[in-house]
Each structure stands twice: as C-alpha cells, then as structure tokens.
Amino acid sequence: MFWRWLLRRAAAFLVAALATYVLAAIAATQFALQRIVDLGLPVSPLQRATTTGQDLLGMAQLYLPILAVGLAVALLMAGLLSRWWRAGRYLLMIAAGFGSVLAANLIMNWAFDITPIAAARSLAGLLTQGAAGLVGGWLFARMTKPPAAE
Amino acid sequence: MKVLAMTMLLVIAPSVLAAEYELETVAANLTFPWSLAFLPDGELLVTERPGTLRRVSVGGKVSEPFGGVPQVYVAGQGGLFDVLLDPEFAANQRLYLSFAGGDPERNATTVVSARLIGDRLEQVETLLEVSPVKDTPVHYGGRMAFLADGSLLLTTGDGFDYREAAQALASELGKVLRVNRDGTVPSDNPFPKAPRVFSFGHRNPQGLAVASDGTVYLHEHGPAGGDEINILVAGNNYGWPAITYGLDYSGARVSPYTEWQGMEQPILHWTPSIAPSGMTVYEADLFPEWQGDLLVGALKDKCVRRIEVRQGAVVGQETLFRELDARIRDVRTGPDGAVYLLTDEPAGRVIRAIPAAGRGSG
Numbered sequence: 001m002f003w004r005w006l007l008r009r010a011a012a013f014l015v016a017a018l019a020t021y022v023l024a025a026i027a028a029t030q031f032a033l034q035r036i037v038d039l040g041l042p043v044s045p046l047q048r049a050t051t052t053g054q055d056l057l058g059m060a061q062l063y064l065p066i067l068a069v070g071l072a073v074a075l076l077m078a079g080l081l082s083r084w085w086r087a088g089r090y091l092l093m094i095a096a097g098f099g100s101v102l103a104a105n106l107i108m109n110w111a112f113d114i115t116p117i118a119a120a121r122s123l124a125g126l127l128t129q130g131a132a133g134l135v136g137g138w139l140f141a142r143m144t145k146p147p148a149a150e
Numbered sequence: 151m152k153v154l155a156m157t158m159l160l161v162i163a164p165s166v167l168a169a170e171y172e173l174e175t176v177a178a179n180l181t182f183p184w185s186l187a188f189l190p191d192g193e194l195l196v197t198e199r200p201g202t203l204r205r206v207s208v209g210g211k212v213s214e215p216f217g218g219v220p221q222v223y224v225a226g227q228g229g230l231f232d233v234l235l236d237p238e239f240a241a242n243q244r245l246y247l248s249f250a251g252g253d254p255e256r257n258a259t260t261v262v263s264a265r266l267i268g269d270r271l272e273q274v275e276t277l278l279e280v281s282p283v284k285d286t287p288v289h290y291g292g293r294m295a296f297l298a299d300g301s302l303l304l305t306t307g308d309g310f311d312y313r314e315a316a317q318a319l320a321s322e323l324g325k326v327l328r329v330n331r332d333g334t335v336p337s338d339n340p341f342p343k344a345p346r347v348f349s350f351g352h353r354n355p356q357g358l359a360v361a362s363d364g365t366v367y368l369h370e371h372g373p374a375g376g377d378e379i380n381i382l383v384a385g386n387n388y389g390w391p392a393i394t395y396g397l398d399y400s401g402a403r404v405s406p407y408t409e410w411q412g413m414e415q416p417i418l419h420w421t422p423s424i425a426p427s428g429m430t431v432y433e434a435d436l437f438p439e440w441q442g443d444l445l446v447g448a449l450k451d452k453c454v455r456r457i458e459v460r461q462g463a464v465v466g467q468e469t470l471f472r473e474l475d476a477r478i479r480d481v482r483t484g485p486d487g488a489v490y491l492l493t494d495e496p497a498g499r500v501i502r503a504i505p506a507a508g509r510g511s512g
Contacts (some may be wrong), residue, residue, distance in 0.1 A: 025402075028400075028402060029402065029403070032398075032402060032403065032404065032405075033406070035314055035391075036391075036392060036405050036406070036407070038314070039314060039317050039391075039392045040392075041392050041405070041407060041410060043406060047406045050406070051403050051406045054403055055401070055402045055403055057401075058397060058400075058401035058402055058403070059400050059401040059402050060401070061401055062399075062400060062401055063400055063401070113225075113226050113286060113287050113288065114286055114288055114310045114311055115310075115311050116398075116399055116400050117400055117402075118313075118398055118400070118402065118404075121311055
C-alpha cells in the first residue's frame with residue numbers, strides 16, 4: 001500500500017517537474033527570440049521551432065535539476081500544510097509550483113549577481129517562468145488527489 | 151613505423167617548444183594583478199583588481215600601494231583595471247587608469263588621468279564615465295589603448311543583464327569608445343549622435359592591442375563558447391547579441407544567428423571558451439619566429455595562445471606557457487623584447503618569458 005502511494009507520488013512529481021521545465025524552457029526561448037526580433041532580425045517559424053528544441057535539450061543539464069529540486073521542496077511543504085487545510089490543497093500546490101520557480105530564479109540572480117535565465121530579466125518573463133511552475137503544481141495536485149476527495 | 155615516429159614527434163613536441171623559452175618570476179604576491187605598464191626607467195607599474203597600484207623595481211621589489219588612486223568599486227569582476235602611460239609620459243608623467251566606479255546600484259567603467267609623482271597620483275581628473283550606469287558587478291570591459299593619432303580607446307562591457315544595449319548606439323554599454331587624451335570627443339568619430347562610440351556590438355572585451363601598422367585587434371568573451379578575436383574598424387558592428395557562436399550559461403541559445411549582413415565576423419572564435427584576457431602584438435626581436443603574432447592570455451584555459459595572422463586572416467595557433475598552470479590575466483611585450491605575463495591569483499605573479507639560454511635564434 002505504502003509503495004503504491006509512494007510510486008503514485010513519484011510519478012506525479014516526475015510529470016510535474018518535466019511539465020514545469022518544458023513550459024519554462026519554451027517560454028524562455030520565446031522571450032529570448034523576441035529580443036532578437038526587437039533588434040531587427042526576423043525569426044521564422046522554423047527557426048523558432050529549432051531554437052526551442054535546442055533550448056529544451058540545452059537547458060536540461062542545469063535548469064531542469066534546479067527546477068526539480070525547488071519544486072520537490074515546495075510540494076513537500078505544500079503537502080504538509082494541506083494536512084491542516086485540506087480544502088486548500090490545490091491552491092497550496094499551485095502556489096508551491098509558482099513560488100518554487102520564482103524562488104529558484106531569484107536565488108540564482110542573488111547568488112550570481114546576474115540573471116542566468118535571460119527571460120527572467122523582465123517582470124513579465126519572470127512571472128511567465130513562475131506560471132510554468134504553477135502548471136506543474138496543479139498537475140501534481142491533480143495526479144495525487146486523495147481518493148476520499150474524488 | 152611511420153605512425154610510431156609521428157606519435158613520438160607529437161609526444162616530444164611540447165618539450166621542444168618549452169625549451170625555446172625560459173620563464174622567470176619577476177615579482178610575486180600581487181593581489182589579482184590586472185594590468186601592467188613599463189616605465190621609462192625599466193620599472194613596472196602593476197594594477198591590482200582590489201584597487202591598488204604598485205611599482206615593481208628592476209630587482210623585483212614590490213612597492214607599497216600608491217596614494218591618490220581613486221576609490222574603486224570592488225565586487226564581482228569589478229575593481230581597478232588597466233594602466234596606460236601617456237605617449238608623452240617622459241615629459242608629462244601622465245597616466246590613465248580604468249576601473250569600476252560607483253556602487254552596487256549605480257556603477258560604471260570609468261577612466262581617469264593623473265600625474266605620477268613619486269609613488270603618488272596627483273591631478274587626478276575623470277576623463278570618461280560610461281553611460282548609462284548599471285547595477286550588475288560584471289562585464290566592464292576596461293582595456294585601453296592609444297591609436298597612432300594619440301586618441302584613447304576604451305572597451306566597455308554589456309553589463310551581462312543588458313546585452314541588447316550592445317546594439318543600441320544610445321547606450322555606451324558593449325562598445326569601444328574613443329576620446330582625446332583630455333576627454334573631449336575626436337571630430338572624426340563615426341557616429342555624430344553617439345559621439346564617443348567607435349564600434350559596437352561587443353560583449354565583454356578583455357583584450358585590445360594596436361599593431362605598428364595601425365591594425366587594432368580586440369578580443370572579447372563569449373558566454374559558453376563564442377570567444378572572439380576581431381579586427382576593429384571605426385563604425386563597425388560586431389554583432390553581439392544578435393549574432394554569436396556562444397550559448398547562454400543556461401545552455402539556451404542567445405540567438406539563432408551566427409552571421410547577419412552588416413555585422414562583422416571574428417577572425418577567430420573559440421568554442422569552448424578559453425576566457426581570453428590581455429593581448430599583445432609581438433613585434434620585438436627576442437622571439438623572431440613570433441614576429442607580428444598575437445599573444446592572447448587565457449583565464450579558463452590557463453595558457454597563452456599565439457595566433458598567427460597574415461593579411462587579416464588567422465593561419466595558425468599555438469599554445470604557450472601551459473606549464474605555469476595559472477590563469478593568465480595580461481600579456482605584454484616589454485621594451486626589452488621579453489613577453490610579460492600576469493597571473494590571476496590571490497598571490498599573483500609577474501612572469502617574464504625570454505629565449506632559452508643557448509637557443510640558436512633570438
């Protein structure tokens with residue numbers, strides 16, 4: 001029973017972390033490409049698709065583990081809090097996802113004195129990164145919904 | 151057999167090359183030395199990034215820090231950078247310092263001129279402060295060189311978070327600036343609406359050298375890959391960040407483009423990065439086989455790259471001084487024809503490379 005419970009959460013976390021990363025990386029690429037367009041260079045749909053694919057692979061080495069660790073800590077805390085506030089479970093996990101990505105970016109910015117994820121240089125870019133975490137948190141909440149609440 | 155002979159040749163080649171020069175430690179225990187200049191009496195001036203300027207005597211004795219050096223902003227890559235003697239130093243004792251000025255919220259690459267009186271700077275005047283100020287402690291550029299007409303070039307960085315500013319003439323980030331020695335603007339600078347800008351589209355240029363034929367060489371750090379050597383021409387756009395061979399540190403593409411019309415291609419680029427720092431065009435006599443070559447220091451690659459350039463194209467490259475196993479911050483040709491190196495360490499050294507004793511040539 002315990003192993004089934006654990007596997008379900010592990011699978012849900014894997015999906016949530018991957019979704020967060022994929023959405024965050026896709027968003028990061030679009031923000032970076034918009035800057036290139038703003039400089040006067042056109043970006044074709046093919047270039048956009050190719051660059052997005054390259055970034056999904058290229059950013060996986062650093063950004064994926066950072067987001068995954070942040071998400072794991074945040075979801076663990078949200079899970080504990082939801083024991084006391086069952087009705088707010090979804091809200092807590094969505095907030096955990098959003099907050100974890102925001103926190104990961106802000107901590108990196110603070111630690112390196114620069115903005116390593118270029119998209120996060122603007123507030124809109126930073127919030128879009130957070131939105132990727134929001135989706136991840138929602139997915140985790142949905143996939144681990146307790147049977148009693150179904 | 152032929153393969154064995156070739157293998158043996160490759161194995162012994164480094165020691166043959168290493169035998170052609172000797173490395174001498176001129177001075178030690180300098181705190182992150184950044185740049186050096188050769189005084190007419192044979193002594194050296196050395197800047198240390200934490201904000202001190204010192205004299206190294208002919209015998210290698212390091213002086214106390216000079217008085218009168220402006221307050222510098224020391225953080226990240228910021229601090230005291232280049233020191234350059236006025237072309238008429240023997241007559242006017244003037245020198246130029248570049249450094250990060252300001253504070254965490256408002257800092258900028260700054261150039262002052264001053265008179266060197268003994269071990270003190272007097273009559274310190276601000277020549278140039280890069281505009282706009284920025285709030286990141288990285289990517290300052292800070293290398294200086296004189297053109298043959300006596301005007302002063304200064305490299306500036308993009309501040310990292312402001313990379314698109316390198317393409318905006320309204321900003322002095324990511325540029326090479328050109329001013330007269332009194333800070334006024336030369337009348338023949340290329341952009342009337344950006345009076346101090348000489349060239350643009352740079353990321354973080356850390357090497358600048360003018361050859362005797364007037365060719366200006368510049369190198370700049372790419373992000374992850376895409377370090378470049380460029381031949382600098384007034385008015386040219388060197389492309390950053392619209393075109394680049396490097397990736398962002400996150401692993402993401404900075405741009406889908408490596409070339410675009412109206413943007414200059416480097417004569418050489420390095421991927422992975424070597425983190426080039428300091429450069430000299432070797433035109434002295436001690437190493438005749440290096441005549442006209444670029445010697446480029448490397449921080450990350452811990453060596454000096456000798457670049458053979460013929461008619462504006464790179465035709466060869468060799469790695470030198472690897473045995474130092476040290477980050478190389480600056481490379482200069484001394485008045486004696488020796489090659490001088492600064493190592494980027496808490497107890498940094500001034501190293502002199504001279505031909506090996508008993509060597510046939512030089």
